[in-house]
Amino acid sequence: MDVTETMMGKGREAIDLIVDPQGFTENTVGSKTFDDPDFGPGAVVGTGLLNGQACTIIASDGNAFNEKFPVVYAGIIGMEEGYKMAQAVYASLEADADKPIEQKRPLVLIVDTPGNGPGKTEEIFGMNKATGAYQLALAEARLAGHPIVAMVIGRAISGAFLCHGLQADNILSLDANFGTMIHVMPLTSVSRIIRKDLETLQELSKGNPVFAAGPRFFFALGGVEELVTAIDGMRPAIIAHIESIRQAKLAGKQDSLGPWGRGALGAERGGRVVRPELIALMNAEFAAVASQYAPAR
Numbered sequence: 001m002d003v004t005e006t007m008m009g010k011g012r013e014a015i016d017l018i019v020d021p022q023g024f025t026e027n028t029v030g031s032k033t034f035d036d037p038d039f040g041p042g043a044v045v046g047t048g049l050l051n052g053q054a055c056t057i058i059a060s061d062g063n064a065f066n067e068k069f070p071v072v073y074a075g076i077i078g079m080e081e082g083y084k085m086a087q088a089v090y091a092s093l094e095a096d097a098d099k100p101i102e103q104k105r106p107l108v109l110i111v112d113t114p115g116n117g118p119g120k121t122e123e124i125f126g127m128n129k130a131t132g133a134y135q136l137a138l139a140e141a142r143l144a145g146h147p148i149v150a151m152v153i154g155r156a157i158s159g160a161f162l163c164h165g166l167q168a169d170n171i172l173s174l175d176a177n178f179g180t181m182i183h184v185m186p187l188t189s190v191s192r193i194i195r196k197d198l199e200t201l202q203e204l205s206k207g208n209p210v211f212a213a214g215p216r217f218f219f220a221l222g223g224v225e226e227l228v229t230a231i232d233g234m235r236p237a238i239i240a241h242i243e244s245i246r247q248a249k250l251a252g253k254q255d256s257l258g259p260w261g262r263g264a265l266g267a268e269r270g271g272r273v274v275r276p277e278l279i280a281l282m283n284a285e286f287a288a289v290a291s292q293y294a295p296a297r
Contacts, residue, residue, distance in 0.1 A: 114155045173227055
């Protein structure tokens with residue numbers, strides 16, 4: 001791979017490549033402005049124009065450093081960043097609260113993060129609340145009709161990807177040859193948690209998408225709707241997915257989108273073949289005892 005062909009650490013550059021020329025206004029979403037430059041400097045939020053349509057842009061800045069929280073750097077999402085991103089989502093919801101689905105502004109999440117910043121201070125004050133607030137905000141926006149597209153340009157790792165990406169309607173990713181990385185946690189951490197030797201996990205990761213890291217394996221699991229094969233392909237792919245998401249929502253097909261839709265997609269692609277069987281088994285077991293807890297009227 002030619003390292004000049006990677007977007008890792010280039011969240012701001014990605015914004016310019018995706019929106020219309022000079023079409024990004026930072027720190028303004030709807031009626032809300034983010035006036036404090038020292039609050040969540042690792043989070044880039046604002047309003048962009050995409051084919052002339054207003055959308056909310058949320059990205060990580062790989063070159064920012066939060067002086068109050070030393071573990072927040074290089075695209076890590078810290079406590080302030082999580083709250084700032086959540087505020088941008090709620091500002092979008094408020095701005096379009098009275099608009100029909102076809103006019104709800106899209107949210108474009110530009111994903112390049114190596115994880116969350118769980119320093120001692122953040123853990124004490126509630127890092128989990130910040131990331132949870134952001135996840136909830138995105139889920140509310142998705143269910144309210146806003147098309148949400150996550151575009152992975154670099155790293156999409158651990159809990160940071162959980163809050164900044166996995167609640168999107170559709171997830172896109174630059175292909176592996178651009179240096180993109182998608183995984184829940186490094187194999188070294190998996191080894192410590194499940195108490196299996198690293199060599200065994202490394203062998204499993206060669207062909208098993210559950211253990212392997214990378215967008216192609218995640219694609220097999222259904223976790224990525226589309227692999228984008230060229231940097232200049234990001235913009236048209238995002239535009240196309242926004243339109244298809246909007247049409248699905250207008251048709252009442254919410255279940256084909258978001259986390260639930262990706263589960264079904266993984267089964268279609270052969271990466272999550274056991275999931276449908278387990279869901280059917282759980283539904284059958286629940287149906288067998290449901291009348292004990294919720295008697296039919």
